Amino acid sequence: TGYDSYGLYKSYPTFDKEEDNKGTLYFRLQNNKSEYKSIDSLINIIEKNYPFDFARPVSRVAKIKADTLSGMCNYISGVDSYIRQKYNDPHFSIKMNGCKTKNKSTGVLLYRLKEGYKVSAILDDSLKNKIYLGESIVRIDGTEIQKLSSERANELLLKEPNGVSKLELKNSKGEVRTVEYTHKDSYKIPSNFVQKTEFSTINDEIVYLKIKHIDKDALYIFLENLPEIKSKKKLVIDLRNNGGGDFLIGAQILSLFIPDEFKYYQLRDKFSGKNEDVIVNKNLSDNIISNKLELRVLVNKNTSCVSELLAYNLKKYFKNTKVIGIEHTAGALATLYEVLLENNNNVKFRTNAFARSIIMLDGKSIEGKGISPDIHVNIRKIEDLQPYNDKVLITAISK
Structure with a gap:
């Protein structure tokens, strides 16, 4: 019978259980293939069961970076990038505990208006005399951003400490100029x-x-x-x-x-x-x-x-x-499951595919x-x- 959630639900579907929609699954291949092969097999199963195929704007040409030589952490990062590009679904991701995350930050934020991307925040006081709120951003590090998603354009702004960003900016008169700046360890959020x-x-x-x-x-x-x-x-x-x-x-x-x-x-x-x-x-x-x-x-x-x-x-x-x-x-x-590799519980998928x-x-x-x-x-x-x-x-x- 359906779980009544402490009496709050008067009726819950007979074919489902509320507590079953929040769970942890353990995945294992019987032939003990490598972790990389296990992850590939699990991705294949999830994609076959994915219930909302291309419901959102996605990249149909997304590919997994099959670089296993750089270690599991880099591989997981590539898989997660593939998932985000292909499905653009906040209920679908992969991460690995224990991986050192690169400390990336930005002193500039952007927002897309009708006429294009604009500077929406300047978090670095040293940039306030170089970059102005509401200015148009044409290119980031030479990449034209007009056709990029907001998520992708903001990703281009992120750099590790001492990394250098180059922005091509256009003012209200149509004049274009280039500003370069070096990233700091972190920025205080107003x-x-x-x-x-x-x-x-x-x-x-x-x-x-x-x-x-x-x-x-x-x-x-x-x-x-x-x-x-x-x-x-x-x-x-x-x-x-x-x-x-x-x-x-x-x-x-x-x-x-x-x-x-x-x-x-x-x-x-x-x-x-x-x-x-x-x-x-x-x-x-x-x-x-x-x-x-x-x-x-x-x-x-x-x-x-x-x-x-x-x-x-x-x-x-x-x-x-x-x-x-x-x-x-x-x-x-959607409801969410966590899927762990049985031979490596540090690798964790979040997915709505198994509901x-x-x-x-x-x-x-x-x-x-x-x-x-x-x-x-x-x-x-x-x-x-x-x-x-x-x-x-x-x-x-x-x-």
Whole structure:
């Protein structure tokens, strides 16, 4: 029978078990092949079972760097790079414990606007007289970045200490110049860039809650501030850069807003194609937020997994909800397994390939698609972004 998660779930699909969707698997080849062959075989099995084949923008020509001479750590790094390029899936990766990670950092960050990449932050004070916020970046170390993904372009900016970066910059007049600089050991991140869970009062009518991760701390901060939330006209829940967390905690948070039993999500059996609902029980406590409250949920492309469930269900069941953002959410809604090599537990895959079921929202998968905002915020300049004037938050306060 399905695991009832301490009574919170009224109904869970009969073909699946909630506790089976978070597990550790051990992989072993019977003929005792080398670790490299074991990893290759495991990748092959995972790829054959991968449930969301090319649901996201990916590189179909990605190849594993088959360099076994440089050691296991370098090989694992190459495999992980291959996985990221081919699948672009936050639930699919590999790492190896004990490998020394290269200390790479950057004093400059970038962001893609409509007309191209712009300097979005300067973390090194010595560069502030050489590079200016909002300048266009044309090339990094000779590589033109216009057609590169944001992740790849930002990777080019990362260097080890004493590494040298060369940026080709273009100002508002179209003038191009080159700036070279040497990387330091590390850079201090300004406080306005640091993401943390916080509750604050914006004015007499509006309160703001930033949730970095869906965990017990997120639930507790709701419960601790429930009296003040209930006394206000509007609550802004900031789920930007929230990578998800605990499905059960997500259901408990939603129950504060949805007192009646509700359909949380569906599971589709990969074998039969049958859909069954995950139903959350009625909230019998006094911890209920009136639907007279205006709710604004902030999202971005890094809002993923359980945080997407929150945004979707609040939009569906809580009548005064508006989802606000620059772009759609990540579209990464899946359960996760850790897969270890039996002969080397330091090598660890994270993958969604072995779950028996696929998570659906009202019969549809949002994998690779995400959730579109009700109110789309157009970012015209770098100062509109969150670390600065935060046009998304301003929109949430005013609408």
